[in-house]
Structures are given as C-alpha cells and as structure tokens.
Amino acid sequence: MAEARTGKFWKRLAEQDLATSVWALEPAERALVATPERLDLTARAFARIIDAKSPYTSRHSEGVARTATAIGAYLGLSDPAVRDLRRAGLLHDIGKLGLPNTILDKPGPLTAEETLVMRRHATLTGEILARVAPFGNVAEIAANHHERLDGSGYPRGLSEEHLDLPSRILAVADVFDALSQERPYRPAMLLDQVLATMSSDKGARLCSESVDALIELVSKKEIGGSPVKGPALGATLMRSPSSGRYPWCPGRALRNRKTSLRKI
Numbered sequence: 001m002a003e004a005r006t007g008k009f010w011k012r013l014a015e016q017d018l019a020t021s022v023w024a025l026e027p028a029e030r031a032l033v034a035t036p037e038r039l040d041l042t043a044r045a046f047a048r049i050i051d052a053k054s055p056y057t058s059r060h061s062e063g064v065a066r067t068a069t070a071i072g073a074y075l076g077l078s079d080p081a082v083r084d085l086r087r088a089g090l091l092h093d094i095g096k097l098g099l100p101n102t103i104l105d106k107p108g109p110l111t112a113e114e115t116l117v118m119r120r121h122a123t124l125t126g127e128i129l130a131r132v133a134p135f136g137n138v139a140e141i142a143a144n145h146h147e148r149l150d151g152s153g154y155p156r157g158l159s160e161e162h163l164d165l166p167s168r169i170l171a172v173a174d175v176f177d178a179l180s181q182e183r184p185y186r187p188a189m190l191l192d193q194v195l196a197t198m199s200s201d202k203g204a205r206l207c208s209e210s211v212d213a214l215i216e217l218v219s220k221k222e223i224g225g226s227p228v229k230g231p232a233l234g235a236t237l238m239r240s241p242s243s244g245r246y247p248w249c250p251g252r253a254l255r256n257r258k259t260s261l262r263k264i
C-alpha cells in the first residue's frame, strides 16, 4: 500500500520486465504448485470467460470439452491424452478474446476481410497457449480445431497426414457443439440433423472414426446435443441477440430454416 501511495508500485508496472517485477512482489511462501487439478480449474475458468464473450457461445467450450473427452475415452486414448483433450476443448477458442464482437456476433455474412479476422482466432489460440507453459502441450491440438482432413480448413489448411487423432476428435466435437447451437448467421439444428450433416462429411472433412464414436455415444445417450438438453446450456435467461426475445433458448426457434456450415 505504501508503495502504491508513493507511486513506486505503478512505476514498476511500467517497467519493461514486468514479469520479473510481479514475481518479486509475490512472497515465496504464497507460491502455488500447478497441480493437475488446479490446471483443470484454471482451464475451466478461462472457458467461462471465453464463452461469456458472446451470447451465441454460451457454454460452447465446456460442451466441446465434454464431447471431445467422451469420444477420446471411447476410442481408447490414455488418461493423460484424454485430460489434454479436455483442456484443449476448454481453451480451443481462447483466441476469440482477441476478436471484436462486431464480427463474432454479426448477424449477416462476413466480408472477405472479416472472414480473415474471424479465422485468425485459431492462430491466436495456438500462439497464446504455446506461451503458457502448463498448456503448451495442447496448443497444437487446440489451434487445429478448424482444420479439415481434405485440407479445406484453417488456419493452416493442414491435411489428414498432419492431423493427429486428438486434433481430429476436437474438430468433430467443435462441429457437433456448434451445429447444435444457434449462431447469428443460422439457427440451431436438431440432433438428428446434426448427425446426418456430420455423417455426410465423414471421411472427407471429418474423421470417420470420431464421427462414428460420436454417433454411438449419442445413441447411448452419453452425449446429447444442445437442442435436446436445451436449458441445461444456461441460455434460458438470456435475451435473444437476433430477436430481442426474452427468455431465449437456443434451438427452440428457427429449427426449420436452411442451415449453413459456412463458419463452423
């Protein structure tokens, strides 16, 4: 407090090596060990911040993490690999924090320039996570969530041989959750429509093994799309960004409109 009053504290914040200054302020005995549980909590906290940025992505990161985790476990990934997949799911859209809401929530088609900005979020995700040591090992998986097997995805246009199984699983989980929720440019889809749409992309753009696992898990009711769970996604107390109606449940309205895969 004394330092703050004299201005010394604020001067420190302006120093070039801010990280060292901040570390120096933290008493050694207060240092926290980054246990796996604490890292999970940290990832979950960031997921809530990311999802809160737009009313259209309410609980999206948690939904992707849940679906990816279930598919990974079903396909026999090891426990550490499943844990990494969950963290990658929770953090995959962290790059969106660097994007303006005028683009994220735009109700109409994006211009070519806006599309480039939107697509930058995947690159930003990779860059951010690569700089945070405990999450560096999931940076690549998280940054690949819009890549597609045929090389038509972004940001790098990676094709099948460059996409590992966790990256493929995360892409499937992201598409599943995104199609299940309303977006500013399209309505939510019903669960059977979501699965039919994803099946038609199986093997070409989306990993067959992961889509088959998803379908199996849905049939066993171990995974459910948001239109089925509805209010469980936490959107019932929100006002619809498109109609202004309140309360709003994504997926309740507009289900029969033509749906586009444009920006998933």
Ligand SMILES: [Fe+2]
Pocket (backbone or CB within 6 Å): 092, 093, 121, 122, 145, 146
């Ligand atoms: Fe994304």
